[in-house]
Amino acid sequence: MDSHPGGFKQEMPPKGGFKPIDFVRKQIKRPWRGHLLIAGTYLWTYAGITLWITPQRQRYYYQKQEAQEVRIAAWPFVLAERNRLYLKHLIKLRDAESELMKDVPDWKVGHWFSTPIFHNPRGLWIDPLLYGFYALNSKKDYKYRRFFHHYFV
């Protein structure tokens, strides 16, 4: 450029000189909103926990408990009917056994040739084993019941 000989502009102090240097220590300007932001976070969390999440969880657990209570309330009806059916089947089994083994010498119903199966001095109730309970059913039925837990919870 014509006004700048040598092709550059020389750096010079501004007009009127530099301002005086302020060497006194000063406090840093902190934003005064920061505390409010943190406090607001805490308050919002507390409000969310008490007003939203806690009742939500209580509702979920209550719904689960209600479903369980439905089964607890219905259980006596099921149990009564089941006991009656169970006893009917046991009568049928005992009659079938006595009929089948009536010609076999030295055979006592419910025993193994005059030896009892279980030692029961108090005369308590003992359920027959599964294999004998399914004596009048097919092997397939027995297997279905024996490994029931493989398919159902």
Add this chain to the structure above:
Amino acid sequence: VMVLGNDVWLPAASELEVPELNITTMPLLAAAHQLGRFCDNQCKEFMLCHQETLKDPRKCLAEGKAVTECGLEFFRQIKRHCALPFERYLNCFEKRSTSYNRPAYCRREQGPFDDCVRQHLGQERPPPGYFSKIRLHDSQRPRPPVPPAPMPQRIEERDLDSVTEPPGTPDPLFAFNSRDTSEEGQRRAREWLRLNKERTTSRNFVPPAGDSSE
């Protein structure tokens, strides 16, 4: 294996013929809360009996019949007064049923059903936690006695080191030595097997008649 002999008492078949609650799972589960409150006393008696008799099915037949009868009465009254609200609730329950059947998914239909039951049967829906908590029941029936458990007889102690069998006593568990390659041993083995052929083949073995080991 059958363990019930002729000395074990089983009730007669006629005693087990009662009018049953002929409903499927869904109506039972849908109406369970109200049904449980309606038949609360009968259910408690039955469960108490079941617990005290150590789960003997023969001992609680009367209480079980009372429970079933009460259930039948409940459904008769529902059918008479509350058929439509119950049917709507049941449809909702059945259609929204999953692995966990929650009454919470059918609150809109449950309201009218509860109101109808309150109006005609005069009972409120049991509060939450009613069936989960332990409930006490005062029954007039006396507690059945548990049979006494006799201790087995004590065997008097003997100094078994001082007791010896006379020499030449045969070992009852020893039949023959199969590794004995001498002629005497082989002859003994063959003779034992010949005499006990029936015992070694398990198919047609019948143990000899003897006194019972009781």
